[in-house]
Amino acid sequence: MTFQSTSTAPRKILLGVTGGIAAYKAADLVRRLRDGGAEVQVVLTEGAARFVTPLTFQALSGRPVRVGLWDEAGEAAMGHIELARWADLVLVAPASADFLARLAAGLADDLLATTCLATAAPIAVAPAMNQQMWAAAATQANIQTLRQRGVRVLGPGVGSQACGDQGAGRLLEPTDIASLVLAPHIEAGALSGRHVVITAGPTREPIDPVRFLSNRSSGKMGFAVAAAARDAGARVTLVAGPVNLTTPVGVERVNVETAAQMYAAVHSVIGSCDVYIGAAAVADYTPQCCAENKIKKTCDTLDLHLEKSPDILASVAALERRPFVVGFAAETNNVEGHALAKLQRKKLDLIAANEVGAERAFDREDNALLLLWPGGRQELALKSKADLAREFIEFISQRLPVALVGA
Ligand code: C5P
Numbered sequence: 001m002t003f004q005s006t007s008t009a010p011r012k013i014l015l016g017v018t019g020g021i022a023a024y025k026a027a028d029l030v031r032r033l034r035d036g037g038a039e040v041q042v043v044l045t046e047g048a049a050r051f052v053t054p055l056t057f058q059a060l061s062g063r064p065v066r067v068g069l070w071d072e073a074g075e076a077a078m079g080h081i082e083l084a085r086w087a088d089l090v091l092v093a094p095a096s097a098d099f100l101a102r103l104a105a106g107l108a109d110d111l112l113a114t115t116c117l118a119t120a121a122p123i124a125v126a127p128a129m130n131q132q133m134w135a136a137a138a139t140q141a142n143i144q145t146l147r148q149r150g151v152r153v154l155g156p157g158v159g160s161q162a163c164g165d166q167g168a169g170r171l172l173e174p175t176d177i178a179s180l181v182l183a184p185h186i187e188a189g190a191l192s193g194r195h196v197v198i199t200a201g202p203t204r205e206p207i208d209p210v211r212f213l214s215n216r217s218s219g220k221m222g223f224a225v226a227a228a229a230r231d232a233g234a235r236v237t238l239v240a241g242p243v244n245l246t247t248p249v250g251v252e253r254v255n256v257e258t259a260a261q262m263y264a265a266v267h268s269v270i271g272s273c274d275v276y277i278g279a280a281a282v283a284d285y286t287p288q289c290c291a292e293n294k295i296k297k298t299c300d301t302l303d304l305h306l307e308k309s310p311d312i313l314a315s316v317a318a319l320e321r322r323p324f325v326v327g328f329a330a331e332t333n334n335v336e337g338h339a340l341a342k343l344q345r346k347k348l349d350l351i352a353a354n355e356v357g358a359e360r361a362f363d364r365e366d367n368a369l370l371l372l373w374p375g376g377r378q379e380l381a382l383k384s385k386a387d388l389a390r391e392f393i394e395f396i397s398q399r400l401p402v403a404l405v406g407a
Contacts (some may be wrong), residue, residue, distance in 0.1 A: 001123065001308070002226070004209065005117065010038065010087075010088035010089035010121075010182070011037065011038055011039060011040070011088055012034075012038070012039050012086055012087055012089075012120075013033055013038045013040050013041070013087065013089050013090075013091055014040075014041050014042070014043060014083060014084075014086070014087035014089070014090045014091070014115065014119075014121075015029065015030060015033070015040050015041070015042050015043070015061075015091050015092075015093065016042075016043045016044075016045070016090065016091070016093075016095075016099075016112040016115070016116070017042060017043070017044050017045070017048040017052070017057070017082065017093070017094070017271065018045045018047060018048050018051060018092060018094060018095055018096040018098070018099040018112070019045055019046070019047020019048045019051060019096055019098075019124065019266070020047075020048075020051070020094045020096045020128050021051065022054045022094040022128035022162070022171035023048045023051040023094060023175075024051065024052055025054070025093075025094070025171055025172075025174055025323055026048075026093055026094065027056050027057065027060055028174040029093055029174035029177055029178060030042065030057060030060040030061050031060060031174075032174050032175055032177070032178035032222030033091075033178050033181070033182070034060075034062075034176070035178075036062070036178055036179075036182040037151075037182070038182065039344065040061045040063070040084065041063050041066075041083065041087070042054075042057040042058075042061050042063070042065045042066070042113055043065070043066045043067070043083070043112045043115060043157060044057065044065060044066070044067045045067075045099065045110055045112050046067065046068065046147050046211065047096070047098075049067050051153060054067060055205045057127070064077065064217045066078075066083070066111055068110075068111060069110055069111040069114060073314070080111055080114050080115050080118060080215075080280075081118050083115050084115045084116075084118035084119035084120075084121075084125070085119070085120075085150065086268075087115075087119055087121045087243065088098070088114055089121055089122055089123075089124065089181060090115065090119050090120055090121055090122070090123045090126045090314045090330060091123075091125075091177075091181055092112065092116075092123070092124070092125045092126070093125070093126035093128075093154070093171065093177055094126060094127070094128030094129075094131060094171045095125035095126055095127045095128065096127075096128070097127075097129045097133045097134070097136070097139050099112070099113070099125075099383070100127060100142045100143065100146065101138065101142050103123075103125070103142075103146060103151070104141075104142035104145045104146055106373065107124075111227070117359075119173070122150070122152065122189045122192065122233070123151045123152070124151070124152040124153075124154055124180075124181055125146065125151060125152070125153055126154040126155055126156065126171055126172055126173035126177050127153065127155060127156045127169070127171075128155075128156060128169065128170065129144070129168070130161060130163050130165060130169055131161060131165050131168055131169040132165070132167075132295065132378060133154060133169065134167075134168050134169035135167075135168070136140045141186075141199075142238045142253060147193055147235060148193050149193065150192035150193040150233070151192070151193075152189060152190055152192060152233045153232070153235070154172055154176075154177055154180055154181075154250055155171065155172035155176075155177075155249075155250060155326075156168055156169050156170055156171065156172065156195055157170040157172050157173070158170065158327075160313065163172045165331075170336060174258045176249045176250075177225075179249075180230070180231070180249060180250060183231045183340060188395035189232070189233035189276070190232045190233065190393075190394065190398075191229060191232040191233050191234035191393070191397050192232075192233035192234070192270075192384065193233070194233075194234045194274040194275060194276065195234065195235045195237070195269075195272045195273050195274050196223055196226075196229040196234040196235070196236050196237070196273070196274065196276075197239065197240070197269055197270065197273045197275070197276050197277070197314065197323070197386070198224065198225055198226045198229065198236065198237070198238050198239045198276075198277045199238075199239045199240075199241075199262060199266060199277070199278050199279060199280035199281055199282070200212045200217075200219040200221070200222020200223055200225075200238060200239070200240050200241070200243065200279050200280050201217055201219030201222060201240050201241035201242065201243035201245075201280055201285075202215045202217040202219070202220070202242065202243075202280070202281050202307075203241045203256070203257065203258055203259045203261075203262055203280065203282050203283045204218070204241070204242055204283075205255045205258055205259065205283045205285075205286040205288065206258070206287065206290040207287050207291065207295070207304065208290060208291035208292075208294050208384040209290075209291075209292075209294060211293050211294075211295070212282060213285075213286070213287070213306075214242075214283070215281045217241070217243075217280070218242030218243060218245075218247065219241065219245050219280075219296070220242060220364075220365070220385050221278075221279055221328075221367060221385050221388075221389070222238070222279035222280060222402070223238070223240075223243075223245050223248060224385040224386050224388070225277055225279055225389045225393065226238045226248050226251050227248035227251070227303060227386070227389065228390045228393040229275075229277075229393050230250050230251055230388040230392070231390070232393050232397060233394075234274075235252075236250075236251045236252065237249075237251075237252045237253075237254065237269050237273075238251050238252065238253045238254070239253075239254045239256060239262055239263065239265045239266055239280070240253055240254070240255055240256070241256060241257065241280055241281075242255075242257055242282075242380060254269075258283075258284050258308065258309075259282045259286055259309035259310060259312070260286070260310065262280060262282060262312055263310045263312050263315065264307075265327065266316065267315070268311050268406075269315060270319065270323070272321050273323040274314045274325065275323055275324045275396060275398075275400070276313075276323045276324070276325050276326065277326045277328075277396075278312060278313040278325075278326065278327050278328060278341075279328050280312075281330060282309065282311075282312055282313075283309050284308065284309060285306035285307065285308060286306060286307060286308075286309045287304055287305065287306055288304075288305040288306065288307050288362050294386035311346070313325065313327045313346055313348070314345075314346040314347075317346055317348055317372035318347070322399070323394070324349050324350075324396070324399075324400050325346075325347075325348050325350075326348065326349060326350045326352065326396060327342060327343070327348045327350075327351045327352070328349070328351070328353075328354070329342050329351055329353040329354075330353075330354055330356040330361060331353060331354075331355060331356065332355065332356060335353050335354070335355050335370065336353065336370060336372070338353075338378075339351050339353035339370065340372055341371055343372055343374070344374075347394055348369060349374075349399070350372070350373045350396065350399060351369075351371070351372050351373070352367065352369045352370070352371055352392065353370045353372060354367055354369055354370070361378070365384055365385060366382055366383060366384050366385060366388075366390070367382070367383075367385050367388055368381055368382040368383075369388060369392060370396060370405075371392075378395065380392065380395075397407075
């Protein structure tokens with residue numbers, strides 16, 4: 001089988017700005033998108049035009065700004081259907097609760113909503129609103145509908161809000177929005193509407209209050225895969241063991257320590273999962289019990305009694321309604337043989353094998369993978385973990401069963 005990268009970044013971005021106080025940040029976003037090489041056509045809703053002026057955006061984008069659907073001069077220059085066709089990407093930032101509701105309902109009652117309905121380009125929204133409005137059941141239902149339709153949801157961020165509240169609902173920073181949408185996409189939105197759950201890093205199995213059993217996994221590969229899945233348009237949940245890495249913007253992270261906690265965290269989100277990628281180096285064995293107090297150095301030898309920890313990957317693959325299940329196999333010898341055995345034993349859809357050792361894979365910036373699936377194999381050559389993760393995610397999106405890929 002041949003494997004070619006189809007990564008492209010959007011060059012023509014229709015930026016929709018809706019009515020909320022975060023609209024002022026959209027001016028900076030225009031700059032960031034243009035710095036990244038994109039042409040930007042701005043459409044303001046009437047609400048947005050009460051917060052910021054078309055003149056600001058015209059100066060920054062270098063193009064006339066459109067506001068109303070009934071603007072004769074604007075429609076004569078580039079009508080709403082032409083706008084919809086022109087765009088490689090429609091980005092709505094900030095997206096108000098009202099706009100998300102209108103988009104979810106398929107309304108065409110202003111220029112931006114009409115353009116969204118008329119475009120064949122991917123749509124991304126960066127919500128911004130009060131935390132209570134974001135948490136409202138109606139908003140969450142609208143977001144879910146939009147995700148299922150393949151709309152990419154960027155953020156929102158968590159923190160202090162213009163109204164004085166704290167919580168989720170802040171517009172992501174313009175630099176983050178720009179880097180998310182300008183990152184070369186894997187077939188623009190190859191995983192749009194999909195929920196990808198990824199485990200990463202090591203686990204720690206406590207021996208006593210100060211000691212634990214663990215391994216050399218840095219979590220870098222899993223984090224790179226999470227960023228690549230996000231760039232492919234997926235909603236990503238990253239269940240991470242103890243690692244020293246920053247969460248990729250837009251990825252939901254759940255921190256755990258032990259294999260048992262990782263098992264519980266994975267199973268609490270697996271119901272909505274379309275693709276499960278087990279990149280964590282989960283401890284195979286865990287101490288039968290954790291000593292209440294620090295174990296003292298009283299004997300020459302010490303016996304630790306270990307028991308098998310739950311196999312998270314195999315448990316996901318055994319689910320009745322199972323996602324597309326991808327495992328990793330880190331091996332020091334007979335890489336292909338061991339990985340193939342694991343693929344079959346754990347009933348996986350795909351396994352990514354790599355050779356590990358003192359100078360291979362762990363805590364390095366680059367890696368190579370051998371992909372094996374029932375009836376096939378594909379080598380992904382040595383490259384940076386970020387590039388490798390991109391190829392890996394693209395490969396997965398191409399192998400998803402038709403039922404999963406279909407609308
Ligand atoms: O059996 P082994 O640990 O070599 O298999 C590696 C794969 O299984 C990885 O994908 C790892 O994340 C997963 N695994 C797991 N739960 C375990 C052990 C491994 O999910 N307890």
